[in-house]
Amino acid sequence: MPKFRLAIVTTHPPGKGSLNEYAYHFVRFLRQKGEIGEIILLPDELPPGQTYRFEAHPGHAPVRVIPCWSFGAKDNAWRIRSAVRQADPDAVLFNIQFASFGGSKVPATLGLTAPYLVKRAGYPTIVLLHNIMETIDLRRAGFTGNPLVESVMRFFGAQVTRLLLAADLVAVTIPKYVEILESKYKANNVVLAPHGAFEDAPQPSFELPPGPIKILAFGKFGTYKKVETLIEAFKLLQDGSRPPLELVIAGTDSPNAPGYLEGVRRRYAAIPNIRYTGYVDEQDVPRIFSEAAVVVFPYTSTTGSSGVLHQAGDYGKAVVLPYIGDLAEVIAEEGYSGEFFEPGNPRSLAAAIAQVIDNPDRRRELGRQNWIASRGLPIAEVVDWYLLHFENLIEQRQAATAYRLPAT
Amino acid sequence: MQINLQQLETMPGTEQAVAVVGLAGRFDAHEVPHVRQALTQAADRTEGRVVVDLGGVNFIDSSGLACLVQGMKYCRERGADQILCNLQQPVRIIFELTRLDRAFKIAGCVEEATTTLAARNSQN
Numbered sequence: 001m002p003k004f005r006l007a008i009v010t011t012h013p014p015g016k017g018s019l020n021e022y023a024y025h026f027v028r029f030l031r032q033k034g035e036i037g038e039i040i041l042l043p044d045e046l047p048p049g050q051t052y053r054f055e056a057h058p059g060h061a062p063v064r065v066i067p068c069w070s071f072g073a074k075d076n077a078w079r080i081r082s083a084v085r086q087a088d089p090d091a092v093l094f095n096i097q098f099a100s101f102g103g104s105k106v107p108a109t110l111g112l113t114a115p116y117l118v119k120r121a122g123y124p125t126i127v128l129l130h131n132i133m134e135t136i137d138l139r140r141a142g143f144t145g146n147p148l149v150e151s152v153m154r155f156f157g158a159q160v161t162r163l164l165l166a167a168d169l170v171a172v173t174i175p176k177y178v179e180i181l182e183s184k185y186k187a188n189n190v191v192l193a194p195h196g197a198f199e200d201a202p203q204p205s206f207e208l209p210p211g212p213i214k215i216l217a218f219g220k221f222g223t224y225k226k227v228e229t230l231i232e233a234f235k236l237l238q239d240g241s242r243p244p245l246e247l248v249i250a251g252t253d254s255p256n257a258p259g260y261l262e263g264v265r266r267r268y269a270a271i272p273n274i275r276y277t278g279y280v281d282e283q284d285v286p287r288i289f290s291e292a293a294v295v296v297f298p299y300t301s302t303t304g305s306s307g308v309l310h311q312a313g314d315y316g317k318a319v320v321l322p323y324i325g326d327l328a329e330v331i332a333e334e335g336y337s338g339e340f341f342e343p344g345n346p347r348s349l350a351a352a353i354a355q356v357i358d359n360p361d362r363r364r365e366l367g368r369q370n371w372i373a374s375r376g377l378p379i380a381e382v383v384d385w386y387l388l389h390f391e392n393l394i395e396q397r398q399a400a401t402a403y404r405l406p407a408t
Numbered sequence: 409m410q411i412n413l414q415q416l417e418t419m420p421g422t423e424q425a426v427a428v429v430g431l432a433g434r435f436d437a438h439e440v441p442h443v444r445q446a447l448t449q450a451a452d453r454t455e456g457r458v459v460v461d462l463g464g465v466n467f468i469d470s471s472g473l474a475c476l477v478q479g480m481k482y483c484r485e486r487g488a489d490q491i492l493c494n495l496q497q498p499v500r501i502i503f504e505l506t507r508l509d510r511a512f513k514i515a516g517c518v519e520e521a522t523t524t525l526a527a528r529n530s531q532n
Contacts, residue, residue: 169507175505178505191505191506191507192505192506192507193506194470375437377470377471377474381474381477381478382474384474384477384478384481385473385474385477385506385508385511388477388508388511389507389510389511391511392510392511
């Protein structure tokens with residue numbers, strides 16, 4: 001099969017939208033595949049002064065960038081369809097989750113009609129869907145606190161899911177999601193595709209750098225990722241019985257919770273040794289993780305498998321997780337291991353963190369186990385699976401087109 | 409896991425050899441380096457004509473699947489193919505769940521696989 005041109009609708013660094021990190025690694029490896037002639041990146045528009053940059057490398061497919069949507073806008077689906085038609089790729093991949101296109105209901109929902117429109121425009125389409133409506137806790141994720149509104153949202157969420165399932169394939173990263181989509185929606189185009197490990201680095205050191213013991217929380221905070229319990233736990237841990245500690249809260253507000261971290265910073269200003277890094281540039285991610293003794297997941301619910309967990313594994317870090325939803329399932333299914341705590345309980349969280357930082361052997365053991373788990377399937381190989389699916393879809397489309405052509 | 413890559417057969421209607429790699433047991437990340445080496449050696453001996461007999465495999469994880477994908481790509485880069493056969497039910501379910509059953513050529517038995525390879529060979 002000749003090389004093909006793939007369009008990808010996604011966020012991407014320096015854009016700060018969710019899934020930008022996943023897209024960064026996916027595109028990084030996709031460029032290196034011989035099957036790809038060109039990548040047409042269709043990301044969100046950046047603030048003034050920022051640009052998407054892709055350096056040319058010998059043997060790497062070129063990347064053309066067409067920023068064509070913006071978080072919260074209501075016309076994203078139409079603009080994306082228009083950009084796809086303009087670029088005219090061989091196939092289109094959507095790297096999305098339910099809140100990719102907006103933090104409020106209308107733009108989020110309208111944006112999710114984009115795969116349907118692109119498919120209707122005649123392009124082979126795969127949606128990589130990082131979460132599904134059925135497993136999102138809408139109240140904790142910040143969408144609504146009203147049960148009636150929640151029911152209405154779930155109804156419309158189901159209709160949006162049906163639209164997403166109009167794509168040629170919908171890829172999900174957890175077997176349970178396949179079961180739900182097949183049983184509830186009678187879908188027969190859902191495919192399991194592992195999340196994949198981001199880094200291709202050699203075995204990390206399981207020792208810590210000199211200085212305070214760093215406890216890391218990484219992500220976009222304010223909806224279902226809340227740091228209050230973690231800070232309360234950190235206060236308990238700083239009881240004078242341990243070497244110096246530092247709590248590193250790395251990341252930004254969730255788009256659904258602007259101003260959250262600033263509010264937390266003011267509220268807990270009296271507690272020492274807390275560092276808020278703000279947005280972490282891609283080149284700083286290895287250092288942030290490598291310096292940490294433990295990575296904590298201060299989640300009250302989850303909306304999908306965790307890229308941060310895979311990153312913690314990449315860097316050989318012990319993790320502390322809540323007893324909830326997908327995280328526990330990912331732990332079980334993918335071979336990760338950690339200490340667990342009761343969500344919302346600072347004493348439980350402090351005890352779980354203490355299990356790691358007070359026991360270097362336990363910390364190293366968990367880090368090694370998570371590193372081995374993260375090695376399971378590098379994202380470079382996951383990319384190959386998508387290429388196979390795209391090749392099949394393109395061949396099917398070509399065969400159907402040939403069948404429709406009149407005999408000469 | 410048991411890996412047998414010694415078996416070489418001749419494709420029907422040709423004088424060309426095809427390697428049959430038989431696998432048995434649990435195919436997970438720990439086995440991947442050994443299987444990858446066996447598949448590469450088999451492909452190198454036969455210009456990429458390889459049959460992987462999975463009849464003895466009772467478990468496969470994503471690493472095992474990825475190893476087979478790499479093997480298939482290696483063979484196709486040589487203008488030939490890697491065909492799977494004898495998938496047991498637990499393994500077939502994983503292929504269906506990931507839809508890789510549509511990416512690989514899958515035969516019922518070794519004989520059918522070698523016939524398929526011969527047919528592909530005559531098309532090229």
